[in-house]
Amino acid sequence: MCGICCSVSFSIEHFSRDLKEDLLCNLKRRGPNNSRQLLKSDINYQCLFSGHILHIRGPLTAQPMEDERGNVFLWNGEVFSGIKVEAKENDTQIMFNYLFSCKNETDILSLFSKVQGPWSFIYYQASSHHLWFGRDFFGRRSLLWHFNTIDESFCLSSVGTQTSGVASQWQEVPASGIFRIDLKSSAISKCVLLKLYPWKYISRENIKECLTQISADLPTFVSVVASEDKLYLKKPVVPLNTMLPQTPLEIHCTDISSTPPTRETLQVFLTDRHMKKVVQQFIDVLSIAIKRRVLCLPRDESLMPNDVLKTGDRKANVAILFSGGIDSMVIATLADHHIPLDEPIDLLNVAFMTKEKNIPTSFNKKKSKQKNHCEIPSEELSKNLAAADGDSLYKQFSVPDRITGRAGLKELQAINPSRMWNFVEINVSLEELQKLRRTRICQLVQPLDTVLDDSIGCAVWFASRGTGCLVTQDEVKSYQSSAKVVLTGIGADEQLAGYSRHRVCFQTHGLQGLNKEIEMELGRISSRNLGRDDRVIGDHGKEARFPFLDENVVSFLNSLPVWEKADLSLPRGIGEKLILRLAALELGLTASTLLPKRAMQFGSRIAKMEKNNEKASDKCGRLQINP
Structure with missing residues (x-):
């Protein structure tokens, strides 16, 4: 995980040798282990490159x-497959x-087509004055x-900033392919031309629509065109299987509803x-995806076998x-198969304070039996509620998740005590x-701005921060997760018909x-979810990893007919994400x-x-920075 940024100016009098302080601060939070800037000047333009490293893999590489030709590279990614990277190597290098x-454009496109992760x-590229940039097929990393228009400049960055009282001028780079700008030509013509090399799955008709959508949000001095050479990136996953059954599906259970x-x-x-x-194949491919995501990080290998720390003294990597739902439970179970047994796993469970009268009675049935398990609030909250008794606090945070x-914790403890x-x-x-x-x-969620973005962005930010408490039968103690890698279940609902809208569509x-809805869900996941979640989790100097969006997992699920997935x-609790429930079983x-x-x-x-009384799609005023 890194914070990467490139600021380009075609006007010498307006050029700044430093990034704005708030932007620099946001980037450093993503990459707390190393920061460096590099200035490249040409008679027609100036480029300020800024890199901020969260060190996870191989030797720390600033x-x-x-290189010796003056080419400059900024990389915020993980190569999990497709290109060979040894365990002790750094994938940036x-x-x-x-x-x-x-040697040419084709070689560059071929390289990025191979990368899985x-x-x-x-x-x-110094010799050609070309600036290349882009995001992976699913948009799992923010850019x-x-x-x-005022000072003839543009900026690319992992995260943006927001000016008080001004609508966000930052936009997400579409995950439609890789872009290239000829900086010298743009400086001379006073017009920035974005050349798009799309993923192959986009048809010629859809490319026109794609270009129109991208251009709609750009200022007049910026235009976007598709590569005239019809060069493209190879799609990293197989097409969705839209086959329909030849005969009515067998009804497995009578009177199930x-x-x-x-x-x-x-x-x-399973009979x-x-x-x-099919379920076992799904378990195997998902297990490999999780293995790659929990083993590609540094561990303390300096300890001799006889000098192993007590498990309670070890830190989670x-x-x-973790909500205890089916997605996070399966991830936790498979992660347990691959993470060293003496290493703890942090299950991050977030709850927002509720009023006691809103707590469903069913959630409080066992209250009297669990008085020794009352939550304590976060540090700031404890100052405000120091006088409240534990029973009251238990009720205020007894949210469904x-x-x-x-309950999920008990299941995991039973599987591996x-x-x-x-x-x-x-x-x-x-x-x-x-x-x-x-x-x-609010700076991280932007440029997304709906009520739904606010709710999920805030929940994920607090959860991934990992500041809370551990509650056992013996004690309650404050806790700060040290894990740099955060696994999340996003992608399961989109592929396995997990949302209520899938049921309505069916x-x-x-x-x-239903096939069309699933295809649409995957197509828009970059703009709806992943850039936002990457910015929010990365703000803590942590890296989000998405095993359900591993290219091999998506290809496997795409290859199945829809009725084998859901x-x-x-009824609810069985029909949606059926294959995942069978895997869990x-x-x-x-x-x-x-x-x-x-x-x-x-x-x-x-x-x-x-x-x-808000709708999820409403614009959220709470995300605006007020003057």
Whole structure:
């Protein structure tokens, strides 16, 4: 994970040798281990490159990197497959070595087509005055652009800034392919021409529509065109299987809609030999994806076997955004297979303060039996509520995700009692939410600006910060997660029909409509979710990793007919994400296999804290910085 930035000016009198202080601060928070800047000047333009490193892999390699030809490289990514990177090598150096050997555009496009893993990059070719940049196919790493008509400049950056009282001028670089700018030509013509090399999956008709959409948000002195040579990037995943059944699907269970679903209901599907094989293949490909994401990070190998620290003294290297739902439970179970047994795993569980009267009675049934497990609030909150008794605090943070999270913890402890599972209870008050949204989070969520972006952005920011407490039968103690890697389950709902809108679509348009909805979900995931989540998690000097969006996982799921992934004729808690529930069952999970989908904003109760009458798609005034 890195914070990368390139500021380009075509006007010498307006050029600044330093980034603005707030932008520099935001970049350094993403990359706290090393910072460096590099200035490249030409008679027609000036480029200021800024790199900020979160060291995770191989030897610490400072950025920006410069070679003997004057080429400059900034890389914010992870090569998990496609290009060979040894365990003790740094992928930034490997990528730069490959770029050095590229002789033409085709070679560059071929290189980035091979990379499997999240990435964004900026690459300056000195001899041709070309500036290349882009994001991976899913847009798992943030990259923004800002074009300034006043001083003839533009800026590319992992994260932007927001000026008080001014609408955000930063926009996300579309994950439509790789862009190239001829800086010399742009300086002479006073017009920035963006040349797009799209992913191959985009048809010629769709490219025109894509170019129109990109151009609509750009100032008049910037235009975008497709490569006239019809060069493209190879799509890293197979096309979605849109096949429909030749005959009506077999109904596995009778009267299932009239009875509560049970694990035995799911077990029926596994009696089908083909389905059992498909589920095992899914487990295998997802397990490999998670293995790559939990082993590509430094561990203390200096300890001799006889000098191993007590498990309680070891620090976690991997954390999971954890609600106890099916997505996070499967990730935790498979991560447990690969992370060294003496290393703890942090389960980050966030809850926003609720009023006692809003707590459903069903969530408080076991209150009297659990008085020794009352949460304590975060540091700021404890100052405000020092006089409140533990029982009251327990009620105020007994949100749905906290309840299922605790239940999930017990399941994981039963599967592997030898593992130290750190269930981190992260409690957030209204006061703390409003303060940190105003001072930090609103800058990270922008340029996205809806009520939904606010809710999820804030929830993910507090969760990934990892500041909370560990509650055991013996004690309650404050805790700060040290994990640099944060696993998240995003991508499961989009591919496996997990949202309620999928069920509505199926009921209205059948399997054909459901296929189109799933295809659309994956196509827009870069602009709806991933850039925002990368900026929010990266603000803590941590790296977001998305195993459900591993290229091999997506290709496997894309290859299956939709009815092997979900059966929305079945009730909630079974039909959506069916293949994932069957995988969970095979992995030994119990009650969590039947939990219905619950959105993070509702499970954490952040959506209930301020205004209850808002629509998710409404523009959110709380994300604006007021003068």
